[in-house]
Amino acid sequence: MAWIAGLWLVNTALLIIIAVREVRRPAKALTWISVGLVLPIIGFVCYLFVTNPVKMRRDKLVSSHNSPISLPPEYGHSAFVIARALQPLSVSGLRTGYVQILTNGMETYGKLLQSIQAAQKSIDLEYYIYRNDHIGKRITDVLIERALFGVNIRFIRDGWGSRSFPKHVIRRMIEAGIECRTIFPLRFPWVLSNLTYRDHCKIVIVDGKEAFMGGINVGDEYTGMKPDVGFWRDTHMRLTGETADDVKAVFEAHWKMASPDMLHSTRKAKLIPESAQLSDDKAIHPFPTGKTERSGYGWEWGSELGTMEGTHMGKASPSKDSHNVYIQIFEGNPGLSTPIIREMHFICLTQATRTIDVTNPYFIPDADIMMAIKTAAARGVRVRLLVPRQVIPKVAGAASRTYYGELVEAGINVFQYNKGVLHAKVMIIDGEIAEVGSSNYDLRSYRLNYEVCAVMYHSDVARELTEQFERDLAEATPYRLEDHMHRTSSERMLDQAARLLSPLL
Numbered sequence: 001m002a003w004i005a006g007l008w009l010v011n012t013a014l015l016i017i018i019a020v021r022e023v024r025r026p027a028k029a030l031t032w033i034s035v036g037l038v039l040p041i042i043g044f045v046c047y048l049f050v051t052n053p054v055k056m057r058r059d060k061l062v063s064s065h066n067s068p069i070s071l072p073p074e075y076g077h078s079a080f081v082i083a084r085a086l087q088p089l090s091v092s093g094l095r096t097g098y099v100q101i102l103t104n105g106m107e108t109y110g111k112l113l114q115s116i117q118a119a120q121k122s123i124d125l126e127y128y129i130y131r132n133d134h135i136g137k138r139i140t141d142v143l144i145e146r147a148l149f150g151v152n153i154r155f156i157r158d159g160w161g162s163r164s165f166p167k168h169v170i171r172r173m174i175e176a177g178i179e180c181r182t183i184f185p186l187r188f189p190w191v192l193s194n195l196t197y198r199d200h201c202k203i204v205i206v207d208g209k210e211a212f213m214g215g216i217n218v219g220d221e222y223t224g225m226k227p228d229v230g231f232w233r234d235t236h237m238r239l240t241g242e243t244a245d246d247v248k249a250v251f252e253a254h255w256k257m258a259s260p261d262m263l264h265s266t267r268k269a270k271l272i273p274e275s276a277q278l279s280d281d282k283a284i285h286p287f288p289t290g291k292t293e294r295s296g297y298g299w300e301w302g303s304e305l306g307t308m309e310g311t312h313m314g315k316a317s318p319s320k321d322s323h324n325v326y327i328q329i330f331e332g333n334p335g336l337s338t339p340i341i342r343e344m345h346f347i348c349l350t351q352a353t354r355t356i357d358v359t360n361p362y363f364i365p366d367a368d369i370m371m372a373i374k375t376a377a378a379r380g381v382r383v384r385l386l387v388p389r390q391v392i393p394k395v396a397g398a399a400s401r402t403y404y405g406e407l408v409e410a411g412i413n414v415f416q417y418n419k420g421v422l423h424a425k426v427m428i429i430d431g432e433i434a435e436v437g438s439s440n441y442d443l444r445s446y447r448l449n450y451e452v453c454a455v456m457y458h459s460d461v462a463r464e465l466t467e468q469f470e471r472d473l474a475e476a477t478p479y480r481l482e483d484h485m486h487r488t489s490s491e492r493m494l495d496q497a498a499r500l501l502s503p504l505l
Contacts, residue, residue, distance in 0.1 A: 007041070030500075035047070070083070071457060078352055079430070082347060082429070086330075089340050090328040090330055094457075095326070100239075104224060108222075109139075111212075112204060115212075115238075122151065122153070122208060125143075126203040127161075127203075128202060128217055130219075131162075132169055133219060143176075156254055159187075160184065180261040184197055184198065184199065197449070199449070200439070208248055209240060210238065210244060212238055213452055214438065215423050215437075216235075222234060231421065233424055235436055253331070330451075333450060341446055341451050342366070346369060348435060353381065355383075355384075357384045359387075359427075360385075360424075362400065363385065363400045364442040366443060374406075377411040384413045385412060386469065387414065416476055428469065432457060434461050434462045436454055439451040
């Protein structure tokens with residue numbers, strides 16, 4: 001029996017180490033202490049295995065193009081306060097640029113392929129998920145084509161989110177002259193210290209002056225036409241102007257920390273002369289003329305992209321105005337002690353004076369964010385939260401449900417989206433401030449992921465996003481307190497267990 005007492009003492013000491021190391025993050029500490037109690041010693045080894053960010057330490061990102069400006073006097077009080085408070089958290093303060101809001105995958109891929117095809121100097125891509133499916137193959141083909149014409153292309157993918165991306169495709173890209181790197185690759189030694197950290201960004205920069213960012217990765221599911229997934233609602237942005245410099249600064253920082261893909265090329269690609277360029281019709285159509293995708297839905301998907309609002313894929317999105325707005329770019333960086341995105345969300349929520357509309361697929365906030373939302377409602381701000389009914393993985397949806405009753409009791413309007421998958425990450429404040437990016441309202445996005453978000457100051461952008469929010473509400477059902485109270489005992493227990501694991505989701 002002495003060995004049992006010794007094991008208990010050793011495990012208790014290890015749990016105290018966890019508590020001391022995570023004193024600033026009680027929820028995470030509680031989760032790992034619970035794991036350590038269930039799995040003595042092994043739990044502590046798992047904790048060290050997945051929570052050691054030694055290789056990730058980096059100073060806060062600051063762009064070399066820092067030229068602070070201020071909002072003009074016609075903006076409201078909350079905009080002034082938020083812009084000033086967020087200034088030191090942003091990449092380089094308040095910038096100006098043109099913004100085009102993209103509200104679905106078809107529209108986003110149409111614009112993206114059009115811009116990539118027109119690139120003359122450089123293309124930088126960074127994605128959490130980059131699939132080798134219909135849309136992934138099409139984008140890869142266009143990238144290779146542009147690389148063969150001499151465009152400098154750099155490609156970053158996340159080791160976990162894009163873990164199934166084939167090596168033979170990477171080799172093909174490298175042979176064409178594309179530089180490929182992986183953040184947190186699933187191979188020794190990186191996997192030993194950074195298993196739970198992820199690059200959750202979705203970034204493309206074309207010729208250093210045009211940037212795409214938001215919630216849309218590269219995959220057929222984002223088109224909304226994949227049969228086993230169904231309708232997909234998401235929000236992305238196209239940025240031009242000086243604000244593209246800040247998005248590029250984020251990419252450059254991630255490029256430096258990414259690991260080069262060391263695949264041996266068997267041949268060297270040859271540059272294609274300019275006279276051999278494809279016509280616009282062949283260059284940007286999803287499938288070249290005369291070729292038919294064998295997959296039934298793939299053929300339909302390609303046809304749909306080719307006919308939306310025009311005959312070319314590059315004209316897929318409807319004619320929308322690009323708004324000249326004031327913008328601040330933010331990088332979530334798990335190597336910093338200050339969670340930048342969380343601080344940004346907290347400031348926006350606490351400084352709103354009239355309205356807050358939030359759309360997010362993973363709403364599993366910490367105590368401070370919950371308090372910020374509830375106190376906003378208490379001081380008379382109309383707060384509406386739109387979340388999906390269908391959440392993948394289901395454990396995240398179960399954890400999220402535990403917050404809805406408390407929110408409704410505090411006077412917050414909670415709606416569950418029914419039409420399909422809701423993946424948009426948007427916040428609109430007081431009719432003139434809007435935030436769009438890659439971050440969720442959960443501890444993973446705040447503490448474990450690299451993220452990129454933009455806060456924009458312009459009534460037209462806020463109005464456009466609010467109109468989309470209202471359209472989404474038409475496909476949603478209000479969450480009532482009775483719904484929360486009438487859950488079965490087993491549902492309550494599963495939801496609470498999922499919430500306990502939320503720091504690890």
